[in-house]
Amino acid sequence: MAFRLKLVPQDTRIDFFRWQFVTFGISSAMAILSVVVLVIYGLNFGIDFRGGTTIRTESTQPVDVGVYRQALSPLGLGEVAITQVYDPGFRADQHVAQVRISAQEGAESVTPETVAAVEAALKTVDPAVSFPSVESVGPKVSGELIQTAIYAVLASLIAISIYIWLRFEWQFAAGAIVSLLHDVLITMGVFALFQIRFDLTTIAALLTIVGYSINDTVVVFDRLRENLMKFKKRALREVMNLSVNETLSRTVMTSGTTLVALIALLVLGGDVIRGFVFAITFGIVIGTYSSIYVAKNVVLWLGVKRDWSKKDRSDDGSPFSGAEAP
Incomplete structure (x- = not known):
């Protein structure tokens, strides 16, 4: 059975x-x-809607958001958001962060030179850091x-x-x-x-x-x-x-x-x-x-129509009509 x-x-x-x-x-x-x-x-809004660049960093050393921010402050990038990413699937020595840089006024996107400067600045405080992905979207787009x-x-x-x-x-x-x-x-x-x-x-x-x-x-x-x-x-x-x-x-x-x-x-x-x-x-x-x-x-x-086989729509089955279909 x-x-x-x-x-x-x-x-x-x-x-x-x-x-x-x-x-x-x-x-x-x-x-x-x-x-x-x-x-x-x-x-x-993510970078798709705000415009700018998102850099995903990865390191074997713990992420210190304050140290990262201090390393980037001399670059004068304007609004920079740094967040640490947590995931149960990460390895014990896998530490990930996202650095979001808003597009500069008058610029379509963050330039490759600026991205390179960010990478160099972060490497000074964490030589083990790597940059697996960089995403850029201009304000117009x-x-x-x-x-x-x-x-x-x-x-x-x-x-x-x-x-x-x-x-x-x-x-x-x-x-x-x-x-x-x-x-x-x-x-x-x-x-x-x-x-x-x-x-x-x-x-x-x-x-x-x-x-x-x-x-x-x-x-x-x-x-x-x-x-x-x-x-x-x-x-x-x-x-x-x-x-x-x-x-x-x-x-x-x-x-x-x-x-x-x-x-x-x-x-x-x-x-x-x-x-x-x-x-x-x-x-x-x-x-x-x-x-x-x-x-x-x-x-x-x-209320709805009670019988689709008929063309007469006078009785719509509404609870306010007080009438039932034959």
Whole structure:
């Protein structure tokens, strides 16, 4: 007899909408707090968006940020940020730091001569230091990257909304877009709160979150539409609960297996991809939550058509209409 692992019972009857106003209120509060955090702290833009040069140093000797900064101060480089990088995957004698130099006013990027001067200055205080990577981005390019990133996120949200509208109804599209905005906004708020580096890889992570979240939302929407045509006499809330429960096993298995891989990358993948992996990990958690407690709540309040086989749209199944489909 084959052994089959079941993380979710076969027939669940969880009332996901029992506390619908509380859950939606929490989501709204989190979104508002994210906006406040973004305004107060701002995003910790990486070199992709700020312009300048990032030098990654590596040494067998412990990093002393104060000594590094003192060695660079005579160069007159302006704003210089030096941070030590910690990672459990590093060797015992592997000490890594990042030196971030903002682009000088009127210059497209930090010149190779300046980079060479930085390397020479650091070698005077730590002869064992090496420079495995140097990344430079000019202010003009960084400004264009910010615009392109914003357009990419907005274009994806608009395209997804149109797709949901055409495949289902406008109420579904409204729920999906509110859910996606909720996911992106809260993820950015977490990045601002903890000052996690925000760069092009984070934009890629945000687009990945949007795709993952809408995939989970569409699965439940599709089952909801089937059940709405099947159970015409049931209240919309009951049909929604039924649909979420029927797809719960798939949601848990998909999210769970994805998180296993992501947590492994988060712990063992190194600091280079940590921001990217953290964004996706957090986004999957918040996206799974929002597909039920944000998208479905919006659809529940707006009401939907109860019978797609009919062209008559007078009865939209709204809880405020007070009428049931035949």
